[in-house]
Amino acid sequence: MINKLVITSKNEEFLRRIVELSGETITVCEQCGTCSGGCPLVLEMDVTPAEMMRMVQLGQEEVAETRTIWLCASCFSCTVKCPRGLDPSKVAEALRQLSLRKAIDHIDIMNIPADEMDKLPQIALVSAFRKLTG
Amino acid sequence: MKIPYYPGCSLKTTARNLEVSALASASTLGIEMVEIPRWNCCGTVFSLTSDDLMHHVAPVRNLVRVQEMNRQGIVDNEYRLLTLCSMCFNTMKGSALRVADNPDDLDKINNFMDREEDYEGNVEVVHLMEILREMGFDKIGEAVTNPLGDLKIAPYYGCMLLRPKEIGIDDPEDPTIGADLFRALGAEIVDNPYKKVCCGAYHTVADKNLVIDLAYSILSQADKAGAEAITTSCPLCAFNLDARQKEIAEKYPEFKTMPVFYFTQLMALAFGLGEDKCMFEGNYVDPRPLLRAKALLKEGS
Numbered sequence: 001m002i003n004k005l006v007i008t009s010k011n012e013e014f015l016r017r018i019v020e021l022s023g024e025t026i027t028v029c030e031q032c033g034t035c036s037g038g039c040p041l042v043l044e045m046d047v048t049p050a051e052m053m054r055m056v057q058l059g060q061e062e063v064a065e066t067r068t069i070w071l072c073a074s075c076f077s078c079t080v081k082c083p084r085g086l087d088p089s090k091v092a093e094a095l096r097q098l099s100l101r102k103a104i105d106h107i108d109i110m111n112i113p114a115d116e117m118d119k120l121p122q123i124a125l126v127s128a129f130r131k132l133t134g
Numbered sequence: 135m136k137i138p139y140y141p142g143c144s145l146k147t148t149a150r151n152l153e154v155s156a157l158a159s160a161s162t163l164g165i166e167m168v169e170i171p172r173w174n175c176c177g178t179v180f181s182l183t184s185d186d187l188m189h190h191v192a193p194v195r196n197l198v199r200v201q202e203m204n205r206q207g208i209v210d211n212e213y214r215l216l217t218l219c220s221m222c223f224n225t226m227k228g229s230a231l232r233v234a235d236n237p238d239d240l241d242k243i244n245n246f247m248d249r250e251e252d253y254e255g256n257v258e259v260v261h262l263m264e265i266l267r268e269m270g271f272d273k274i275g276e277a278v279t280n281p282l283g284d285l286k287i288a289p290y291y292g293c294m295l296l297r298p299k300e301i302g303i304d305d306p307e308d309p310t311i312g313a314d315l316f317r318a319l320g321a322e323i324v325d326n327p328y329k330k331v332c333c334g335a336y337h338t339v340a341d342k343n344l345v346i347d348l349a350y351s352i353l354s355q356a357d358k359a360g361a362e363a364i365t366t367s368c369p370l371c372a373f374n375l376d377a378r379q380k381e382i383a384e385k386y387p388e389f390k391t392m393p394v395f396y397f398t399q400l401m402a403l404a405f406g407l408g409e410d411k412c413m414f415e416g417n418y419v420d421p422r423p424l425l426r427a428k429a430l431l432k433e434g435s
Contacts, residue, residue, distance in 0.1 A: 023184035040332045040348060071344075074182065075332035076297035080306040087298070093182035107340040119377065120339060121148040123221060123370045127178040128339035130189075 011059025021094035035078035100134030139167035142222040144369035151416030158411035159401035180228035193229035220294035220368035227259035271318040279406035281320030288326035288361035319404035393421030
């Protein structure tokens with residue numbers, strides 16, 4: 001049986017949107033997997049950073065539903081290793097922004113336990129709210 | 135040397151031990167750090183999307199303060215802005231580079247900041263470690279009165295001092311700046327293969343198990359390599375690697391706690407500046423028993 005992947009105009013539009021938001025020429029990713037190999041959180045992810053890049057290339061919008069895009073902490077380990085000079089952390093940020101710009105938060109601030117709120121430094125809270133809430 | 139200094143929120147609260155030890159150590163080396171007036175939060179994380187200029191406004195406002203200080207004669211033709219916190223450094227340097235490389239973005243931000251003078255794009259954001267390297271680590275060594283002897287230190291760099299390349303202060307794959315500094319202070323350097331691995335950063339807020347596992351790897355690898363302590367320059371790394379050791383020990387029973395120093399605390403200690411400048415009481419894992427055992431602190435202190 002032959003499985004045929006059809007790229008629709010909707011797929012192309014999604015790719016264009018993420019290229020624009022991230023500023024990255026995602027189409028030049030050659031799927032070498034170096035980003036995944038160097039990612040400190042890859043074991044927690046449902047798709048690897050390289051798979052995330054491939055899903056965006058193919059315009060598969062479900063990439064925005066993955067755990068991966070929220071686990072990426074923008075540590076830039078992939079960025080300094082990518083042989084094509086791409087920055088997957090910018091792609092993850094663009095995908096997060098799709099939700100956050102609709103005011104859909106990834107975390108509920110009210111769910112942070114009171115004893116944790118007392119001890120968390122503001123550098124943690126500000127960065128988490130900047131990255132995970134819209 | 136008189137240089138504008140941006141502290142950021144943590145240095146006035148949870149990371150007082152970083153600020154106090156840095157100011158005293160810098161002063162010993164003839165660096166006068168002058169806090170910029172009316173500074174505001176940098177935003178802690180660099181905005182990565184191409185169209186988001188709003189989040190560069192806060193960093194750029196701080197850069198405008200440096201121009202004002204020069205005009206008012208508070209500093210003399212000194213357009214470098216000194217930072218201590220790795221996240222402030224990364225965020226503000228990123229914004230400074232973005233507007234320097236994109237004049238249209240700078241125009242938009244200047245127009246938006248209606249009541250500020252225009253930012254002229256000529257401030258260079260630097261980290262204290264870079265200033266130390268520029269002075270020469272040999273010269274830093276000359277200020278040492280209490281050499282750190284056989285204290286085995288694994289420098290930890292984390293992310294924000296090293297990456298991305300255009301922002302980082304050293305080779306992103308093979309940094310040595312921390313090792314060079316602590317060697318000048320007389321310490322024994324231990325290489326930790328996890329020195330560049332992310333501590334989990336802000337995931338400590340909503341997913342702290344991730345941080346506990348990453349911090350466990352970083353600390354236990356340092357221990358395996360023979361280190362007695364690790365170092366950082368980031369208040370968020372400090373929280374995750376130091377304050378989270380209680381939770382690490384609960385999850386991993388064989389885990390041995392390990393002191394986490396700000397790099398400036400080791401400088402203050404080596405320069406013989408006294409415990410009020412080292413502020414070891416601000417660390418979660420108390421490093422004083424280790425330092426007394428190494429005769430780097432007096433018994434009973």
